[in-house]
Amino acid sequence: xxxxxxxxxxxxxxxxxxxxxxxxxxxxxxxxxxxxxxxxxxxxxxxxxxxxxxxxxxxxxxxxxxxxxxxxxxxxxxxxxxxxxxxxxxxxxxxxxxxxxxxxxxxxxxxxxxxxxxxxxxxxxxxxxxxxxxxxxxxxxxxxxxxxxxxxxxxxxxxxxxxxxxxxxxxxxxxxxxxxxxxxxxxxxxxxxxxxxxxxxxxxxxxxxxxxxxxxxxxxxxxxxxxxxxxxxxxxxxxxxxxxxxxxxxxxxxxxxxxxxxxxxxxxxxxxxxxxxxxxxxxxxxxxxxxxxxxxxxxxx
Numbered sequence: 001x002x003x004x005x006x007x008x009x010x011x012x013x014x015x016x017x018x019x020x021x022x023x024x025x026x027x028x029x030x031x032x033x034x035x036x037x038x039x040x041x042x043x044x045x046x047x048x049x050x051x052x053x054x055x056x057x058x059x060x061x062x063x064x065x066x067x068x069x070x071x072x073x074x075x076x077x078x079x080x081x082x083x084x085x086x087x088x089x090x091x092x093x094x095x096x097x098x099x100x101x102x103x104x105x106x107x108x109x110x111x112x113x114x115x116x117x118x119x120x121x122x123x124x125x126x127x128x129x130x131x132x133x134x135x136x137x138x139x140x141x142x143x144x145x146x147x148x149x150x151x152x153x154x155x156x157x158x159x160x161x162x163x164x165x166x167x168x169x170x171x172x173x174x175x176x177x178x179x180x181x182x183x184x185x186x187x188x189x190x191x192x193x194x195x196x197x198x199x200x201x202x203x204x205x206x207x208x209x210x211x212x213x214x215x216x217x218x219x220x221x222x223x224x225x226x227x228x229x230x231x232x233x234x235x236x237x238x239x240x241x242x243x244x245x246x247x248x249x250x251x252x253x254x255x256x257x258x259x260x261x262x263x264x265x266x267x268x269x270x271x272x273x274x275x276x277x278x279x280x281x282x283x284x285x286x287x288x289x290x291x292x293x294x295x296x297x298x299x300x301x
Contacts, residue, residue: 041234
């Protein structure tokens with residue numbers, strides 16, 4: 001029997017309800033050398049839902065796993081139909097106050113780096129540089145046979161041509177860019193193949209059940225080693241891909257600060273958790289530090 005990836009987490013101990021004072025975050029940033037680790041929660045104010053918060057997509061949607069995607073053409077047809085529709089909305093998302101605040105921290109030299117678990121590209125659209133996309137990015141496509149990369153916009157054009165008139169209405173859009181569609185809505189959606197070798201195309205993202213590339217993990221571990229503190233923004237830390245860096249920082253004696261409205265799997269390792277929406281908390285921090293935020297950095301992902 002194939003094991004399913006961990007999608008949920010239930011606290012096995014009483015966790016602090018958190019504080020609503022973001023002053024510890026301002027103090028850490030003032031000291032510099034802060035490594036940011038962001039999750040889906042930082043993009044909710046851009047209209048992209050998270051996985052596990054209130055109304056999170058996991059309550060109604062099971063993400064496609066790598067094993068299911070590679071197992072059969074039917075699963076890939078369902079994925080690409082839903083993802084193609086989701087991309088139309090996903091690709092128009094704009095950075096919010098949280099993304100712009102992180103970019104402002106970086107411009108002021110307060111950050112040692114940014115690691116994001118998100119695949120939406122909104123940190124980069126807000127002006128952050130050198131962002132490590134832990135789970136890849138939806139703006140790229142890779143062939144599973146020859147390894148060729150291509151822009152998602154080019155695939156979107158090819159799928160539009162192959163599926164003229166495909167205009168179903170999705171019930172919702174999910175954090176991975178997938179749209180909620182019924183099998184009837186998917187219908188006989190046509191999937192296109194690699195233009196180089198006719199192989200299977202996959203978005204350049206790490207699916208549930210797929211491992212983050214080891215070299216990328218090691219690069220992130222090095223960022224943790226070099227950082228003075230770790231600031232987690234909008235992640236429940238349910239999956240090990242992000243939690244491992246929190247554990248690493250805590251074991252090295254580096255302060256871990258978490259901004260997330262709900263308890264997280266990493267709370268036991270943190271010196272504090274600020275239970276506020278990301279936009280509110282980070283805007284307050286920029287004001288306390290007197291940091292200007294570029295309101296014009298609001299282009300699409």
